[in-house]
Amino acid sequence: MPSSSLHSHWIVRLTNERLSLRVPRRAVWVLLGLLVAVAGLIALSLMLGSYSMSPAEVWSVLLGHDAESDRATVVWEFRFPRTLVAAMVGAMLAMSGAALQSVTRNALADPSLVGISQGAGLAVVALTIVWPELPAAWRPWAAFFGSLTVAALIQALSWNRNGGSSIRFILMGIGMAAFITAITSALLTYGQVERALSALAWLSGSLHAASWSEVKLLVVWLLVLLPLALALSRSMAALQMGEATAVGLGVSARWVRYALISVAVALAAIATAAVGPLGFVGLIAPHAARRLARAGVGLHLLLSAALGATIVTLADLAGRTLFAPVQIPAGLVTAIIGVPVFVVLLHRAHAKNTL
């Protein structure tokens, strides 16, 4: 029904008509709502913890008052960077999942399920254990290299004469994840104990050690990768209409696919390098975003990112407050929430078309 669909959209036009967009209203409101939710969660997690603070106290610390107090240390040194890292990591993993799902046309694709996170994990553990003298700045590069290798391997292995198949892709990913996990465990068992312990803490997907250096790293990469992903999203939209249509629209299917996979892998790798593997965020966020609001590819990417940020911030907050003083790593929380969602997705008819 064109009339109602026009009614539910805003039409944005540049004056010279070089660019015009149809923006679904509902999606924009949902996006704004999610951003408010993330901001609220960040505020909440600045207040809550083993040292509780009132909103007024947090506010005065953020404004730069009583900079010498313990409160200022807790907020600036621990809680603020940690929450920012949680939000950004969530956004990156969610975008990675959304991009992977649309490239592989597989509703169940998730960087942690198909071994991409594990590849990053192995590379970082190897770096920590074999070359401990290298600075932590190498981690993202190692993670990216590890993830990209795994992604390329799965692509190559799941390709046959009939083209790539999503079933093979996902099953292959599960096997690959098991294999890589075994190598990682082997490194951990006979690497030096103190190095192995530091790698182990990182592997459980905990934001415990997040600091401003991680925040800087993530901001820089996000500023590079987010525009790239959005720029590719238009071609991705064309691809989803089928390869022939896309080629007719002047999109090089192969090039777009490689570029998008690289961006998706980079997003997952950087996030993993910062905090360790966090499962299922890339799986849940895009699907939940789609249920909240239908949107074009680009807007859907943003919606997923906002939702991913919400999920991980919430998971981290829950993990460190529910069983305090014991901290449950956010990775475990997302796995426990994520699996039931995965099962429901497996059941949904939507999954049938893509499997």
Add this chain to the structure above:
Amino acid sequence: MTAVAVAPTASRQHLWLGLSALPLCVLAVVVLFGWHLAVGARSVPLGTVFEAFIHYDPSQFDHLIVRQLRLPRAIMAALVGASLAVSGALLQGVTRNPLAEPHILGLMAGASFAVVMVVGVFSWVGGFWLPWVAAGGALVAALIVWLIAQWAPGGATPLTLTLAGAAVTVFLTALISVAHLLNQQSFEQLRVWLTGSLSGQGKELLWVAAPWLLVALALAMALASKVTILAMGDEVALGLGVRTGWLKVQVLLCVVALTAGSVALVGPLGFVGLVIPHAVRLFFGSDYRWIVPYSALVGAGYLLGVDTIARLIVRPQEIATGIVTALVGAPLFIHLVRQRAR
């Protein structure tokens, strides 16, 4: 139909191969058993190993090592290898899923989860009830995985079963980690066990778990011929007068018992049940009357060998056996996916 027409000649060929390979396989298992006893952090000459059995002298250090430390471990390796291989073979036959295996289908995670919870809550380890606890967990996990797969569009196919198994495994593993974090002291002792290692457990548990495994192995041999028929399809099996529902229940119980006994002994040890039946099938075709006993033999030899290698490569430390089996098994899994999945 071609399968039925070809069956007589094929089975006659397999009969000869099956009978003639038997002494060879038994010999191989014996040799691997001896090798397992002889090497380790401290090498013991084969002659001394032999002496330890004929003229046991408790005052000799080497005899003590062989009889008290290595013999229980070797028996465990052989028994668990046989059990896991057979349970994988049965699962593959009944689900007609080339990827079926107690680890992939979530049974191991269920058994481990049950054990970890009971040990954590009642802070009690080992003993007579451990296999029962593990069996309960494995059974519940198997049913949940089956229900999830059944609920998915298209029913319980190899794909949905594998995905459901992977999901349940991730879920239970996360819960185990949470439990571990909440109660660190009582879980410290389970750390090694959870990676699938033969080193942690005492031989007391062997006396508890061995009867389980032996009874279940015997049951598996008894069920083998019917599994062959079931592997041809439910309709064929029904037409040949096999009560498929009851048979599936029996096989499930058998697999649960094998998995539970193994998990109780050495922890979750993945991919043994995947690798061995496929290797055996290469030589002996699709007749489970051959696949089951040979899986037991080859599985025993395989795990003896793997455990020996796991102790050798980083001597005097050792790699958890579960890591080595995964390193061998996961590539085979990938290969099978490449070949079988559409």
